[in-house]
Amino acid sequence: MPADLFDSAACALAVTAQDGMILQANARFSEWLGFSNTELCGKRFQHLLTMGGRIFHQTHLAPMLRMHGSVTEVKLDMLHRDGHKVTVLLNGIQREQADSVVYDLALFGTTDRDKYERELLNARNLAEALLQEKTATELALQQAQAELREAYAISQRRALFAEQMVAIVSHDLKNPLTAIRMASDFLSRSERTPKERQLLGHIGQSSERAQRMIADLLDFTQARVGQGISIKAASLDLHSVIHRAVDELRVAFPKATLEHHSVGQGDACLDADRVQQIIGNLVANSVAYGDLQRPITVTSRLCDGACEVSVHNYGEPIPESLLAGLFEPMTRGTDQGSDVRSVGLGLYIVRELARVHGGDVAVKSCAVGGTTFSVEFPWLG
Template identity: 45%
Template sequence: MSELERTFLVDAPPSRPLSLLLLEDSVLDAQLISARFEEAGLDVRLVRVDNQAGFTRALEGCPFDLILSDYNVPGFDGLAALSAARSACPDTPFVFVSGALGEERAIELLKRGATDYVLKDRLDRLVPCVSRALREAEGELRRKRAEEALRKSEERYSLAIRATFDTIWDWDLETDFLHWNDTLQQVFGYTPEQLGSHPDRWAERVHPEEREQVVQGLRGAIGSSVEHWMAEYRFLCADGVWRHVLDRGYIVRESDGRPVRMVGAMQDISERKRTEEERQRLLQEAHRRAEFEQQLMGIVSHDLRNPLSAILMAGTLLLRHQDTQPWQARTASRIVSSAERAHRMIRDLLDFTQARLGGGIPVSPAPLDLHELAAQVVEEARTAHPGRELLLFRTGDAQGRWDADRIAQVLSNILGNALRHGLEGTPVRVETEGTEAQVLMRVHNQGEPIPPDLLPHLFEPLTRGGTRPGHSDRSIGLGLYIVRQIVLAHGGSVEVHSTADEGTLFTVRLPRLADARPASTDEERST
């Protein structure tokens, strides 16, 4: 949990109140917003302004932790408010709280620097949204601190060179006598007497994997006409630790080019090496994340939305046709229902991607019977795979509060994987079991097991469980990652067990969240 969250978004007494600036012309709406924070038990200092002049004055000095703004304020629109806030307080999170925002406008606001948005008829999202905004602001602050720390580290490195804290050595090439200055002990732990005056004593402490290359490079520089030599290698310190060293030398020559002396400096660059490796790791991680988001956005916006819209339109036309037979109407109705659910999933996935995948997938729990939901998902799968046998077992009471679309997405994804990767000619078994405190969903199939080395990473993004020979699979490996995120958003868990003998079994555990009732002993079987 971030520092800001610990300060403002937990039950412990806050060290100081959360300071919010609210641009809102409606006194009633401002009171409703303030009430949301009071209901959450948060100590909030809310400063309300209702016009451009007041908003501009309030921004002076950036005294606020977060800015909330209506999109439509008389004489002052939301884009202008966002621009003013980003100019005066670029690091302060900015959240729109408005009565109506279309999808395109919301995306445009996010692109222009808004942290998030909340609709006024969904103020139950306000506190979680503020929590996410503060968490993202804390992450950005940490990133800037890391960059500042790196800048200061490089500055210290530059000052250290000017202060000549390096270990200085002076080598008489005619007598082969090597002299060390006193910083040798401070940097590497040896006294000049311990390391000795012969170059071989130095060479013995160069790492064996690099010794031959370093020594040959040094001898080659002395034997040539160059004036400078430089090498990086690992050097054994007195405490037995190998340290990364940058060694540089200047070769003094007589007028005829004969080398007579060489003066140089050894610098411990271990910390710089670690900093460079960490920066490379962060850059690679950021690059992978950017590629992932771009790939996801491309698939959602092009590869999925266009054909899905065509399916939805075709199904709707079939339902409206006057000569449609009853069985055709039922089939078209299932097509439309499935397409509408998929369309909602894609919309939510776009919101999820725009939020940079940092705040978890939002869910809207409502009363639901998982037995009925499972039956609907299985029926849709039977329609899509008429040649496969699907068995449905339902046990106990499956009433509770969950997000129906999201849970259907979980079961559809796992069931789709079972049908796709399961052994042809063998049944796929779906179970829903109600217990006293939770409801379990299980999906089992026979076939090639998931490789053991892949199991620990199966629910990570861009991970795929393999494909049967001759089977086409254009998945980007995001499905099971979203499955786990949805289950976690419901306070549940998901696990997988896969062996050659027992097949593959996915188990989802969902707490009832509310309206929990004891499980019954009745069992229903549908084939």
């Protein structure tokens, strides 16, 4: 190799004898180890190695060069003049020169490579740590999901049991309430003092209220636990059915002024008892939350292909935030009127009865126009 190329090479180059004596070294070799070229020539290559490097040179590197004539990418730690280590990769090849054998050595710095390998190792360790974390998180998630499913199943069983108990208790309460009401009616037929008649009136109103609550509870459990609310639809005169319902409700709610308006003519295919129950629940709701100084209007409508019943009352409007969930069970518009409706099922039952007929219920409420609940049925008349 021309002297200028040898001396200006980008890697460290050296030529040694078989015993390791450095015969020639380039500027890069001198620069890396901190020795001048003059100082290097005459030193043995193995003497520039750390103690571990010397052992490796004696037991592996020198024998490999003699046996195979070359070595590739052997990692060695060399000692700088000031004592710090310089890690290099060595490539060596045996070459015959005149009547002797020499070794051409090329040394490459490993600083960047070591840094890259450390980054790779760090990245691998990080990836493994993330994988372990991901696995642990997935296991925790699976466990949490299993616990959630179990908790949900338990809550469902408890809810079902509670609803079944409500159904049983509600059903069993019907008989004693019927007996109370019959006894109250019987006693009211005899001569009574004004105070006694007042008390009997309270008993009758309370028993009627309790019977309405029990009817709602039984329908609720039938809708949630049983096969759904059942109806017996038949052709009927809608206006007459609503008129009778309003007359009965005037007795049940003597403090309210109930008016009935009928629009249009024709028959509808509905369950008369269930329609009366719808009107009863909506009127009870209006009595509880409406302004009893103004009339509650019940309208039955048969016209323009629509069959509809509605109940309107004046009073405080229903807050906008409550409208979306108003027909869910155990929901109230306000705390007002809790002495009239206490279980919060009336509007839920109205919605379920409307749907089982193939219809639906809607509500509009504002400060000026009041509140109107409308139940629309398919008109088959």
